[in-house]
Structures are given as structure tokens and as C-alpha cells.
Amino acid sequence: MPEEKVQAVINTGREIVSSGLVAGTWGNISVRLYDETLLITPSGLPYTELEADDLVVVNLDGEVVKGRLKPSSETRMHTAIYRQRQDVMGIVHTHSPYASVFAVTHKCLPPVMEEMAMLLGGTVQVAPYQPAGSAELAAAAVEALADRSAVFLANHGMVGVGPSLEEALLVCQIVEKGALVYLLSQLTGTPQLIEEDQVRELRRNYLEYYGQRKV
Template sequence: MLHLQISDARKLIIETGLALAERKLILGSWGNISMKIEKDCFAITPSGRSYDQLKPDDIVIVNAEGVKMAGIRTPSTELKMHMALYKAHPEFNVIVHTHSTYACAVASMRKTIPPFIEDMIQVIGGPIRCAEYAIAGTEELAQNAVVAIGNNNAALLANHGAVCCGKNMRETLNVASIVEKSAQIFCITEQMGGAINIDAKTAKILRAFYKEHYSKRQAGEEL
């Protein structure tokens, strides 16, 4: 994925923003998207711009230290979180921060979504943990997100939303959709006495199967 053209990254980010809005995973200017262009450089959505109004030049290019290199806007207020996650996880090439309804509901309860759905285990890697609360845009929130994600692909942000990561846009959009679906099922099953979790041994098999047979297929796909 490295050495992606800036114009291609900007186009993909805008298209993904519209897809997230269509799926009701974001609303208005809330949430943010970033994508690596090179090892120490990534594109990120600007602060305070609705996704249906974004133009290529609105997408900001920053280096690993968060210094703006190109773009006419100010980077997203969650820039620090994106920087921290890329630093902690070099395998991540895309990060999406959503404010979807059920993910926000569970995040407001500050609960972890347990591993009870197969696709959640396969794609996300296990439970969707909730990061400790911190004010949006702070270094504290950035570090809390890193801790909550651990070795998985997503986490909830207490009283805020969710952060979803992946190797490419397609995978990360899928992660965001599964987070919301899992949160919705969690809310429903909590009212019915609680779901029965998938055991750790089976979860390990499911995750390994996905990584071997599905994740690798996306390695050469357009991001």
C-alpha cells in the first residue's frame, strides 16, 4: 500500500466518507478517516467539514509527527489518535472513527462487547473493548484507544464512539459495519438475559481461518 498517490488516497477517503454516511455510521461532519500514503505520511479528513461537501484539496496530508504537508484545511481534531494508532500498529493502513448509534450506546455504558458473533471474532479479532474516558482530541484519548484496541482491529471510545482499523479501506469499512452490528446485537441480547460467548479455543480457530482464507485475498486489492 505504501507510495499510494495523494490523489488516489483523497478520492478513496471521500468515497469512504460517503459510504459511511449512507450506512449511518457517521453523521454530518462527525467522525474522521485517515489513510497511509507512505510509511511516515498519511491523509486525513479535515475538521468541521461534512462528508458530502468534501473536495480533494480538503483532505489534509500530514507526516508522522502531525505536521501538515498539503491541503487547505485543518486536520481532524482526532489527529493525535490516528498518529498514536499508526505508531503502535504499523500493519494498519486505514483508520476510521465513527459515531454510529449502537456503538455510541454501548460506549456510553462503558462496556466491552464480548466475543459472541463469528464475524466479529474473525474480522475484529475478539472482544470490542471500551477505552477509558478522555476528552476528544487529547493525547490521553489517543493512548487510551491504543490500550483498548490491543491486538484487535476496533475499540469503543467511552461516551464518544468507535475507532476501526484495517489494512485497506474495504476491510476497515467492513470492521466499522461489524462493530455497529455487534453493538446492536449486544444491546438486544442484554435485554434478553445476555448472549452466550464463543469459547477462546473456537475463537482462535475462527480468527486464524479468516486471516488465512479471507484477509490475504485483500492484500493485493485496490485500497
């Protein structure tokens, strides 16, 4: 297993705990490997205790390729997203408080800030409720995610995806911030939305021009 990917999963696990995106052992993290397999967190192990040997390699059918522990109970959802989205290289599933408000009320989150439009690619939709770990939840998540970077899971939590595990984590952080801003803004007035054509332009500019490109 590539050492940098192993370390990225371990670091992400510590970050989602320290930033309050999960409590206990809830949530899960994965990163795509180079050979159509993925590295995923084990089921029920605290993120602060994760070591390299605890991580599990599974193929895109969810079969364990390497590892001594049972993989995350949401392995079906991770593999379904990777099969559907070739651009996705990392997935983070969290149960953060403000995102969960939208998950339990079955409300979508529009991109009310530029960073949301740039990173998320549009409104965060809600996947209809299905039991955790089920094939039905995996299918619902893929459909509601579509070509965007985040999706709420009804009465459950949220999922962030990205071209790297670092960006998938950032997606979760931006959704949590955006959810808080949207909720607080309703106390002082009516949130003003960014027009759809402007959202598309912001997203396009982010994908094409933002940040430092490797040469």
C-alpha cells in the first residue's frame, strides 16, 4: 500500500475527530488506490487509535483484498461511488452537527457562499432514508450525489468526495460551515442565493484555474 495514502487516511481520521465532524467511531474514510482497489477504515475502531495495519484494502466489489479487520459497514456506499465516479479519489463520511440538521429535516443546502459553489458544485441534495450499510443506501447516495461533491444522507449524516482525500475532507468542512452560516443567516434575514449560472462559472473557474498546478 502506498505509504502516503495510508498516512492520509490516518491523518484524516484524527482531523474529523478533532474538528468535531464525528463522535466516537461513527463515519468512515476511504481513498482510491491505483489498481482499482480502495483503502478504507475498519469498522468500530476509534480514529485516534488507527494504525497502518488496521486499514483494510477492498476491491470495487467490496471484497477484502488485504487486512486483518472487518472493513467499514459503509463499504458498499464507498465502492458504489468509486464505480460511478472515476474522478473521485477520496471519500469522507461524517455525522457533523449542522450538516445533520439538514439530514434530519430532509432539506437541501444551496450554495450561499462562493466557496460552496466552487468546491461543492451546486446544491447539496438529500438521499432518501435507507438503512445504514445497505445496498439501497449506497444506490440512493450515488443518485443524489450525481456529479457534485457532497450529499446528505437522510436521518444519518453526509458524504464528501474529491479528487484527493484532502479535498474530500475540505468538502465536509465547507458543508458544515455552510450549513451553520445558512441556518444563522435566517435569524437576521433571508439568505440570498447565488444564481445557477454563476454557480456553474465559479465551479468551472475553480476546476480550471484555482490553486497551483503541477508542471
